[in-house]
Amino acid sequence: xxxxxxxxxxxxSLTPLKETPSQTAGPYVHIxxxxxxxxxxxxxxxxxxxxxxxxxxxxxxxxxxxxxDGTGAPxxxxxxxxxxxxAAGLYPHPETPGTGDGGPESTENGFRGWxxxxxxxxxxxxxxxxxxxxxxxxxxxxxxAPHINLWIVARGINVGLNTRLxxxxxxxxxxxxxxxxxxxxxxxxxxxxxxxxxxxxxxxxPRVYQFDIHLQGPGETVFFDI
Amino acid sequence: MTRPKPTDYYARDRRWxxxxxxxxxxTSVSRSPxxxxxSLENTASEITGPTFxxxxxxxxxxxxxxxxxxxxxxxxxxxxxxxxRVLDENARPVPNTLVEIWQANASGRYRHKxxxxxxxLDPNFGGCGxxxxxxxGAYAFRTIKPGxxxxxxxxxxxxxxxxxxxxxxxxxAQRLITQLYFEGDPxxxxxxxxxxxxxxxxxQQLIARLDINETLPLDMIAYRxxxxxRGRRSTLFENRMEGN
Ligand SMILES: [Fe+3]
Numbered sequence: 001x002x003x004x005x006x007x008x009x010x011x012x013s014l015t016p017l018k019e020t021p022s023q024t025a026g027p028y029v030h031i032x033x034x035x036x037x038x039x040x041x042x043x044x045x046x047x048x049x050x051x052x053x054x055x056x057x058x059x060x061x062x063x064x065x066x067x068x069d070g071t072g073a074p075x076x077x078x079x080x081x082x083x084x085x086x087a088a089g090l091y092p093h094p095e096t097p098g099t100g101d102g103g104p105e106s107t108e109n110g111f112r113g114w115x116x117x118x119x120x121x122x123x124x125x126x127x128x129x130x131x132x133x134x135x136x137x138x139x140x141x142x143x144x145a146p147h148i149n150l151w152i153v154a155r156g157i158n159v160g161l162n163t164r165l166x167x168x169x170x171x172x173x174x175x176x177x178x179x180x181x182x183x184x185x186x187x188x189x190x191x192x193x194x195x196x197x198x199x200x201x202x203x204x205x206p207r208v209y210q211f212d213i214h215l216q217g218p219g220e221t222v223f224f225d226i
Numbered sequence: 227m228t229r230p231k232p233t234d235y236y237a238r239d240r241r242w243x244x245x246x247x248x249x250x251x252x253t254s255v256s257r258s259p260x261x262x263x264x265s266l267e268n269t270a271s272e273i274t275g276p277t278f279x280x281x282x283x284x285x286x287x288x289x290x291x292x293x294x295x296x297x298x299x300x301x302x303x304x305x306x307x308x309x310x311r312v313l314d315e316n317a318r319p320v321p322n323t324l325v326e327i328w329q330a331n332a333s334g335r336y337r338h339k340x341x342x343x344x345x346x347l348d349p350n351f352g353g354c355g356x357x358x359x360x361x362x363g364a365y366a367f368r369t370i371k372p373g374x375x376x377x378x379x380x381x382x383x384x385x386x387x388x389x390x391x392x393x394x395x396x397x398x399a400q401r402l403i404t405q406l407y408f409e410g411d412p413x414x415x416x417x418x419x420x421x422x423x424x425x426x427x428x429x430q431q432l433i434a435r436l437d438i439n440e441t442l443p444l445d446m447i448a449y450r451x452x453x454x455x456r457g458r459r460s461t462l463f464e465n466r467m468e469g470n
Contacts, residue, residue, distance in 0.1 A: 016236070016315040016316055016317070016457055017313060017314075017315045017316075017317055017454045017457075018239065018242055018315070018428070018431065018454060019238065019239065019242065019243075019315060019402075019454050019455065019456050020402060020404055020431055020432070020453050020454045020455070021242055021243050021244065021404065021423050021428045021429075021431060021432060022243045022244065022402060022403065022404050023244070023390075023403070023404045023405040023419060023420075023422075023423075023432070024251075024254075024403075024405075024419060024422075025390065025392075025403045026390060026405075027338075027340060028328065028336045028338045028340070028341060028390075029328070029390070029403075030338065031328040031336055031337060031338050031352075031353050031354050032326050032327060032328025032354045032390055032392060033326060033328075033392060035352070035354055038336075038337065038338040038339060039337070039338065039339035040294075040337055040352060042293060042294055042352045042354060043283075043284070043287065043356075044284050045282070047278075047282055047324075069256040069257050070255075070256040070257070070258075070260075071256050073256075075257065077340075081401070083271070083274075083275065083276065083398045085270075085271075091270060091271075091274035092274075092276075092277070093274035093275065093277065093396075094277070094396075095270075095273065095274060096270075096274065112276065113276065114275075114276035121339075121340065136269070136270055136271060137269075137270060138269045138270075139267055139269055144269065144271070147271070149271050149272075149398055151398070151401055153403055154257065155253050155257075156251070156253030156254045156255075156256070156257035156258075157246070157254070157257055157258075158243070158244035158245065158246055158248060158251070158254060158258075158422050159240075159243050159244065159246065160401060160402075160403060161259065162398075164271075179266060179269075182264060182266070183264065215256075215257050215258070215259055216256065216257070216258060216259055216260055217260075220259055220260065220261050221259075222261075222264055223259050223263050223264070224263060224264050224265070224266045225237075225238065225240070225263040225264065225265045225266065226266050226268065226272045226398070226399050
């Protein structure tokens with residue numbers, strides 16, 4: 001639909017424009033956002049393949065999981081976008097202090113903080129490699145525990161779902177995290193905790209975390225209206 | 227240490243969007259959270275988001291007429307120019323943001339290994355494109371008008387011609403995927419996915435309009451589709467004191 005452009009000085013209305021309504025990403029989201037996974041080569045570079053390049057500081061980790069529907073079946077056509085801070089807790093974004101002027105708080109080259117993750121069409125399993133983020137400054141001077149922001153789209157999901165992945169091996173930071181503490185049903189907080197897989201994390205290999213997402217039913221993951 | 231002061235985005239009007247559970251769209255039944263979403267005040271995690279530049283894309287990525295076609299050949303179908311602007315709810319342009327689209331070909335067939343529809347694949351059509359908005363928030367694609375296609379929902383359900391659209395904005399809170407439809411298509415009103423949207427005025431916002439002035443004579447028909455992302459409060463006063 002066509003909308004009038006209202007220059008600033010004419011803008012007296014208190015009625016803002018309405019956000020474009022969401023529609024499901026559908027079963028063929030890969031064509032648009034990860035065409036290699038749809039089965040063809042078209043772009044020189046596909047976006048979202050490298051969350052934290054080799055130059056990024058921090059501990060290397062891998063997150064593995066599946067998304068389950070309300071019947072307990074894995075969702076095999078899901079696409080997840082990842083957005084996270086670097087090991088110092090900073091996002092690569094113009095509003096991060098120091099960004100663009102080379103100041104001490106800008107994030108390092110090669111740290112993108114953003115990635116796209118596709119489930120396996122047969123098993124529904126997905127994984128991504130990154131670095132463990134640092135704690136991030138929250139509202140009112142309170143700091144947030146290390147976390148990775150996730151946005152989940154698929155056929156049957158009408159509006160992309162926002163959630164956060166926290167790390168089970170950060171009990172102290174998690175206990176004081178202002179977002180986890182908002183979850184009234186305390187046992188539901190565990191739905192946001194990625195569990196370290198024992199025996200992983202040698203000098204050569206990344207530490208592996210397991211993080212399953214339940215769209216519905218027992219153990220439904222906490223989703224946010226952000 | 228100084229940190230960015232969160233300037234919050236307007237709360238998403240959930241009544242304008244489809245609900246998670248929309249039983250006439252059958253797949254949503256088992257994929258819809260049933261517990262309420264937890265409302266979160268914006269933090270740095272929501273007011274930041276990935277940024278993209280010209281290095282991320284190539285010239286011609288927004289030309290679906292040529293980005294998969296063999297040299298000297300063209301995809302089959304009605305040639306269209308799809309253009310518009312990305313604005314926020316304050317009607318301000320959203321510049322330098324990534325817009326990605328994907329669609330079926332003129333037969334209603336997707337170039338996807340999971341699509342088994344009888345409609346023919348077009349050897350000259352991939353079906354995806356991407357571009358960055360300019361400093362006025364404007365974007366444009368050249369493509370063909372997609373065909374309608376049947377899908378397994380009701381026994382005789384057909385998707386109206388549509389193009390899937392993905393937009394980032396400048397914050398993770400603005401991230402949006404939607405679908406655009408074409409003015410005058412009788413299948414729009416019958417589509418269970420369109421009808422997940424409760425407000426008919428919101429459906430109108432997803433309909434690209436014939437733009438006769440931008441139509442290129444003897445070449446291609448233009449359709450205009452403007453996209454609105456969440457707007458942002460310009461906070462003059464903090465509403466809570468530090469430490470509260
Ligand atoms: Fe589609």
